[in-house]
Amino acid sequence: MCYFRADAGTPVSGGWLLLVAVILGIVEGTTEFVPVSSTGHLVLAGHWLAFPEAKAAAFNVFIQLGGVLALLWFYRVRLLALAGSVASDEGARAFVAKIALAFLPAAVVGLAFHDWIVAVLFAPLPIAVALAVGGIAFLIVDGPGTRRVDTEALEGVSWRQAFLIGVAQVAALWPGISRSGATILGGLAVGLSRTAALEFSFFLAIPTLGAASLFALWESRDHLAAADTAVFATGLGVSFVVSLAAISALLRYVRTNDLRLFGWYRIALAAAIVAQSVFG
Numbered sequence: 001m002c003y004f005r006a007d008a009g010t011p012v013s014g015g016w017l018l019l020v021a022v023i024l025g026i027v028e029g030t031t032e033f034v035p036v037s038s039t040g041h042l043v044l045a046g047h048w049l050a051f052p053e054a055k056a057a058a059f060n061v062f063i064q065l066g067g068v069l070a071l072l073w074f075y076r077v078r079l080l081a082l083a084g085s086v087a088s089d090e091g092a093r094a095f096v097a098k099i100a101l102a103f104l105p106a107a108v109v110g111l112a113f114h115d116w117i118v119a120v121l122f123a124p125l126p127i128a129v130a131l132a133v134g135g136i137a138f139l140i141v142d143g144p145g146t147r148r149v150d151t152e153a154l155e156g157v158s159w160r161q162a163f164l165i166g167v168a169q170v171a172a173l174w175p176g177i178s179r180s181g182a183t184i185l186g187g188l189a190v191g192l193s194r195t196a197a198l199e200f201s202f203f204l205a206i207p208t209l210g211a212a213s214l215f216a217l218w219e220s221r222d223h224l225a226a227a228d229t230a231v232f233a234t235g236l237g238v239s240f241v242v243s244l245a246a247i248s249a250l251l252r253y254v255r256t257n258d259l260r261l262f263g264w265y266r267i268a269l270a271a272a273i274v275a276q277s278v279f280g
Helices: 014-031 038-048 053-062 064-074 076-085 090-121 124-141 159-173 179-189 194-219 226-256 260-279
Strands: none
Touching: 014 038, 014 053, 014 064, 014 226, 038 053, 038 124, 038 179, 053 064, 053 194, 053 226, 064 076, 064 194, 064 226, 076 090, 090 124, 090 159, 090 194, 124 179, 124 260, 159 179, 159 194, 179 194, 194 226
């Protein structure tokens, strides 16, 4: 039975941590690909549930691998076809290169400012501000009649669009902005349809979340032990199952709906966080 300490004097049982891992896995799977900030929700939920801070950052990023695995499974046919045609198909090579180009800005900035981001921005009030800013952006960018669609299908994404979406993803290093939110907004802003913006965000998540998860585990290696395996594996498994359902549901939703609902949700959650901080 694993055993942590949430603070200097409070023991936390392994059974309780397994339950927390299930809850956080559900939160991660539900919010990773929906533009409401999975990291923000995980930080807030972990804070409320007294998840041990020494392991929380690694756990929160590690269970994102559940979302990556869900994407790999959901798009397995297209990914296998893509892998099989890269050597002979210029279009396939270009698409992979565009994903790599979009991945680079956040990777470079994230490595450069990782410690500062963790020290300053992983707190309720900065997350509330980011949620509100992102919510307002959705209301503006995806409002009725406010934008033009130049690219209907994922395959039509240009080099310029891919790079600008990658630049937009840098904003997601601020917990609460949302990686999916930033990339979807970036896609909408550069002329992608909602479906194309969402799918490009999905494919970009594979290297982004995969690299972030491995980096977080390496950074936290001195705080982790074999006894943590059950908690981390539980969170990963729950995240995978819930993410699969969320990916499918979101793709169906954007076919007939705009994304302003998520903007209003973000603003309401930000207001609730501020109210709790002020009034306790």
